[in-house]
Amino acid sequence: MIRRFGQPPKRGQKYKLRAGAYALLPYRGDLLVTHQAHPWPEYQLPGGGIDAGESPTSALHREVIEETGWTISRPRRVGAFRRFTFMPEYEIWAEKLCTIYIAHPVRQIADPTEPGHTAVWMPLEQAVDVLGNSGDRHFAQMLQGGWV
Template sequence: MIRRFGESPETGRKYTRRVGAYALLPQGNRLLLTCQLDPGPDLQLPGGGIDPGESPITALHREVYEETGWLIAAPRRVGAFRRYTYMPEYDLWAEKVCLIYRARPVRRMGPPTEAVHEAMWMEIADAVHLLGNEGDAHFAQRHLQGL
């Protein structure tokens, strides 16, 4: 069973399952994060939905690049969680299943290709308190404690 963070699902509401891959991207005592500006701002681990026919690792590389402009290497899955939320950009109530990986940020290729995202580095201890959802914060805390 995958641990749930955040709100309980509402009785009678239909949720669409969305599986996504998300990355802890440490460099020293900092994490590379993304701030989604619209409808936000919302500080997040970079990542997102896995497209049909796409592997989680391929999606992870694509999403991190889109949201941060960085290339990554050596992703390793460290856990998963689920959360129930409304996704205004899709007008969708979703059961998000979040696969969490730790990877090495290798090189910044440029700004994020998704216009509503801004890449930022943050001290891991600060990120634990500022990340926009409890699941992301949980895995940042676990990383801080050595996973």
């Protein structure tokens, strides 16, 4: 069973399953996160949806570059969670199945290309407090505690 974070599903609401891959990107006590400006300002683990025919690690590499401009190496799966939410950018209610990886940030090759996203390095302790959803915060806490 995969742990759920956030609100339980709304009774009678239909949800579209949306699988995604997200990255913990630590370096020297800091964590690389993305700040998404719209639809509301929020710090997040870089990552996103897995496209049809795409492997989770291919999606992870693509999404991290789109949202941060950084390349990564040696991704390793550390867990997963699910959450039920409305995604206004797609106008859907989604059951998000979020697979979390830890990877090494290699280098920044470009600015983020995903509209409204900014790459932000912050101390891991701060990320644990400011990440926008409880699942992301949980995995940042696991990293902080040395369990990842």
